[in-house]
Amino acid sequence: xxxxxxxxxxxxxxxxxxxxxxxxxxxxxxxxxxxxxxxxxxxxxxxxxxxxxxxxxxxxxxxxxxxxxxxxxxxxxxxxxxxxxxxxxxxxxxxxxxxxxxxxxxxxxxxxxxxxxxxxxxxxxxxxxxxxxxxxxxxxxxxxxxxxxxxxxxxxxxxxxxxxxxxxxxxxxxxxxxxxxxxxxxxxxxxxxxxxxxxxxxxxxxxxxxxxxxxxxxxxxxxxxxxxxxxxxxxxxxxxxxxxxxx
Numbered sequence: 487x488x489x490x491x492x493x494x495x496x497x498x499x500x501x502x503x504x505x506x507x508x509x510x511x512x513x514x515x516x517x518x519x520x521x522x523x524x525x526x527x528x529x530x531x532x533x534x535x536x537x538x539x540x541x542x543x544x545x546x547x548x549x550x551x552x553x554x555x556x557x558x559x560x561x562x563x564x565x566x567x568x569x570x571x572x573x574x575x576x577x578x579x580x581x582x583x584x585x586x587x588x589x590x591x592x593x594x595x596x597x598x599x600x601x602x603x604x605x606x607x608x609x610x611x612x613x614x615x616x617x618x619x620x621x622x623x624x625x626x627x628x629x630x631x632x633x634x635x636x637x638x639x640x641x642x643x644x645x646x647x648x649x650x651x652x653x654x655x656x657x658x659x660x661x662x663x664x665x666x667x668x669x670x671x672x673x674x675x676x677x678x679x680x681x682x683x684x685x686x687x688x689x690x691x692x693x694x695x696x697x698x699x700x701x702x703x704x705x706x707x708x709x710x711x712x713x714x715x716x717x718x719x720x721x722x723x724x725x726x727x728x729x730x731x732x733x
Contacts, residue, residue, distance in 0.1 A: 498561045500525045500685050501546060501577065501654055506555035508545050515541040517709045518555070523654065523702075528676075528686040530696035530717060533706035539689045542706070543656050546687065547579035548572040576653030580660070585643040588632025592623055592642055595631050599646040616645045619678065637668035641675050648679060655679060656687045661695065669695060 499522035508516045515538050523529045533539050544550035545557060548569035557565045559575055569579070587595050593613065600612040617624030623645050626634060631642060640660050648655065657676070661669040673695055680686055680699070690696040697703065697717050705713040713720060 499523060499558070500527075500560060501687075502556075502558040503542070503546065504556040504558065506542075506545055506552045506557065508541055508550055508552045510550075514553075515709050516545070516552075519706070519709070519711055520555075521704045521711060521714050523685055523687055525653070526680075526683055526685055527701040528680055528688065528699050529702045529704060530700035531687060531689045531704050531706070532693060532696060536708075537706040538709040539706055540658060541709075543579065543658055543687065543689055547577055547656055549579065573650070573652075576651075577656070578647045578650055578652035578654070579656045580644055580647055580658065585646075586631040586634075586639050588630065590631055591628055592631055592634070593627040595642060596623070596646060596649075600649065603650060612649045616649050619648060619682070620645045620675065635668060636664045637671045640664075640672050644675060644679070648682075648684070652684055654685045654687060656689075658689045659691065660688075661690065661692050673699060 502520075502522040504520050506516055506519045507514065519538070519542060521529070531539050531542060541550060545552050548564075548567050548571065551566045555565075556563055557567075559572070559577065564572065564575070567575075573579075587598070590598070596613060596616055597609055600609045600616075604612055617627070620641050622638060623642060626638065631639060634642065644655075644657075644660075660672050660676075664672065669692065676686060676688070676699060686699075688696055688700065700717040703714065703717045703720050704711055
């Protein structure tokens with residue numbers, strides 16, 4: 487079975503990548519990537535298209551196995567651990583896109599997920615928790631998911647994963663294709679998630695939005711880390727490195 491991650495230990499990163507290399511077949515996408523995510527913190531992972539951001543989050547969530555280096559969860563080596571096991575250990579990945587069943591209601595979307603995770607007996611409590619964390623989903627529970635706004639569909643996809651009470655939520659371009667006012671709503675939801683005690687790893691093209699929420703920032707270029715540190719100290723540097731990024 488292997489060693490299991492322990493309870494949160496002071497000074498130990500929640501998740502750490504050490505000299506990670508990864509790719510797809512003969513194509514190498516990451517070269518010696520190293521950074522750590524602290525418990526209850528927000529890390530923004532930035533970079534231009536093709537920099538390797540999506541590969542990093544796929545490695546972090548177990549969707550892609552590194553070809554070299556290590557992935558550690560609370561100090562335990564989980565390199566190569568499958569995504570479903572990492573999800574059970576508290577690492578949840580909300581992928582790019584809306585990830586909802588458009589022809590089902592909000593509540594039907596949630597029930598489908600909650601039955602798989604908790605069984606029928608746990609659905610009622612899970613729904614109550616989801617509506618507490620995402621009140622708008624409670625207001626829209628009878629509405630077809632396909633008729634929700636783009637931002638509300640993102641909230642629904644987050645509600646489906648957050649009821650697992652993850653230690654780390656990884657988001658990949660949640661604001662993609664959304665109007666600025668809707669992006670603000672999505673980030674308000676991320677603030678709520680952060681305040682619940684969940685750490686966040688955010689992949690984002692909207693640099694200003696990401697930096698407004700982040701404690702730490704990691705910038706990738708051509709599969710390598712080129713800048714990392716406290717977001718408040720590196721904001722100007724980050725934006726200079728990404729002149730084409732959205733404001």
